[in-house]
Amino acid sequence: MTDRAAPDDGSGTTAPRRLSTRETAERLGVKPETVYAYVSRGQLNSTRAPGGRGSTFDAAEVDALVRRTGRREPPPAPGDLVFRTGITLIEGDRYYFRGVDATELAREYAYEEVAEWLWTGELRPGSRLTAPGEALAAARGAVDALPAHSSPTDRLRVAVIAAASADPFRFDLSRETVLAAARGLVPTLVGALPPAAGGAGERPEERDAGLARQLWSKLTARPADAPFVTALDGALALLIDHDLAASTLAARVAASAHAHPYAVVSAGLGVLEGPLHGAASGSAHRMLAEVLERGSAVPVVADHLRAGRRIPGLGHRLYRTEDPRAQALFALLANVPQAAGALAAAHDVVATTARHAPLPANVDLALAVLSVSSGMAAEAGETVFAVSRTAGWIAHALEEYGERPLRMRPSGQYCGPRPPQPLPAAADAPSRRSAP
Structure with missing residues (x-):
């Protein structure tokens, strides 16, 4: 958008730049009628445009209001599905978590630390995620009861449901309670997975290790190697979020209905399993x-x-x-x-x-x-993706819980037969209401 500068008034100075109502609305990221609400509240001054058609606004005054209220992006074009988010930006063939280059975060910090950054906007070096004992026991019991041919995502979905049943506070959507659930759910998912075929199972040194080290023995029977585990940890951190991918959109829809965080993760897992996404x-x-x-x-x-x-x-x-x-x-x-x-x-x-x-x-x-x-199964990448993205879905849920509930309600474009249509009759069967 180009600001219109008023001509020189003859004194050698240029009059203040003036914006139309439409330009002002775009700069503020609001509807035109909201601009006049700002005028009525004394936050903006308007001047009748030449010819008496519409109003104009001082660009400097509009910019000052933007700085006070926080600039918002222009409203999306009709038909676009766009949500404001402060989590991930994809721009210029790079992507950023809360404004920080995501690849640099993954190179310098562990997955748990990047998760905390996404959840809270604070970097907490040395962060560790611990699975609650009752939730882990319930998740392991449920996963162990599945058929041997179950996929990793089957196991993760069942583990989420079991962990939810063990959390009596899951319907409390306050920020701190949701964060507590997130910090317990991610390691519960990893802990509930069976060890890789031929592996030795959980080792004592894994219990206090980082999440990547714990996940390693669930994916491969090969002994943990420091450079390999570092690469796995980097993969977890890199995949934690990627704007509104299909599974994240599903998670936000669930959060918009005020589903608890475990249900949000279940919604994300359901979409992630598609062959065009996590698989x-x-x-x-x-x-x-x-x-x-x-x-x-x-x-x-x-x-x-x-x-x-x-x-x-x-x-x-x-x-x-x-x-x-x-x-x-x-x-x-x-x-x-x-x-x-x-x-x-x-x-x-x-x-x-x-x-x-x-x-x-x-x-x-x-x-x-x-x-x-590393000798992992073909499905291992899907497991890494699902475990990693769980933290991202929770970050989006935290954001969505602060929005207007049930705001994602598109209208269907009906293309079926126009009513009224005759009542259908079942073939070769009497009416359910017919006399005996």
């Missing part, structure tokens, strides 16, 4: 394993193109260049000697695909490097 890393894992087996990305990429399938782990609609999450996780994995082969295979996939279409890597490919090189 996407599994396809990248299987592709990368095949590249390693065949010794080159060329035949694998060719098979995908021949079958009309997209290449897993490439491209992201929000980034023109490489996904910053992938970039940061690749950098962490470069410090892991055991990951060298899978990392080279991932770069081979990107280079081979570039001959057909220049698609940069996304975080699913980086997660696949982590899971393949």
Whole structure:
């Protein structure tokens, strides 16, 4: 928007810039009628525009009001689904948590510390998350009762429900109570997962370790290696939030209805399991394993193109260049000697695909490097994604609880038969109200 400057009044000075009502509303991020409410309250002064049509406002006075009230973004265009949030900004092929570069946070701080930053806006070095004993016991019992073929997300969903049943204060949506629930739920999810097949189970040293170290033994039977665990911790921190992804939108809808935080997480998990969201890393894992087996990305990429399938782990609609999450996780994995082969295979996939279409890597490919090189199952990336994003969903719930309840109520565009229609009759069956 360009401010209109009034012409020189002959004294050598330029009159104050004037804004129309529409421009003023856009600058304040409000509706035009709200601008006149500011005038009626004495917060703005208006002047009749030349010709008597509408009013104009002093740009400097409008800017001062913006500073006092806090600038708001212009209202979205009709049909757009946009919510104000102070959690994550994606801009210029980077993303930021509360204004801080998310990749730098993940490089410098543990997942638990980044979670606290998202929840409270305060950095608490050395933060640890502890699972409440009763909730953990209930979650483990429920998960252990599931069939052996249950998926990791099945187990996490059941663990959330069990943990909720053990929390009598779950319907208290006060900030401190929700934060207490969040700090207990994330480690409960990790603790409820069974150890990886062939693994030794929980070791005593894990009980007071960070969340990444606890999660490691649930994902792979290989002994924990410090560089690998650092990479896993980085992946958890990088994935904690990504603006209003599909699962986060579902979580906010649940929070808008004042569902308790466990139900919010359940809503997010339900959407996350889709093959186009949290489960996407599994396809990248299987592709990368095949590249390693065949010794080159060329035949694998060719098979995908021949079958009309997209290449897993490439491209992201929000980034023109490489996904910053992938970039940061690749950098962490470069410090892991055991990951060298899978990392080279991932770069081979990107280079081979570039001959057909220049698609940069996304975080699913980086997660696949982590899971393949550490002996994890194909579903491990989905587990990492779900555990990590739980903290992000809670952050959005905390924000949504402060908004007008049930504000997400779109209207359906009905396209069925127009009424009145005759009452339907069941085929070959008498009416339920017919006499015996």
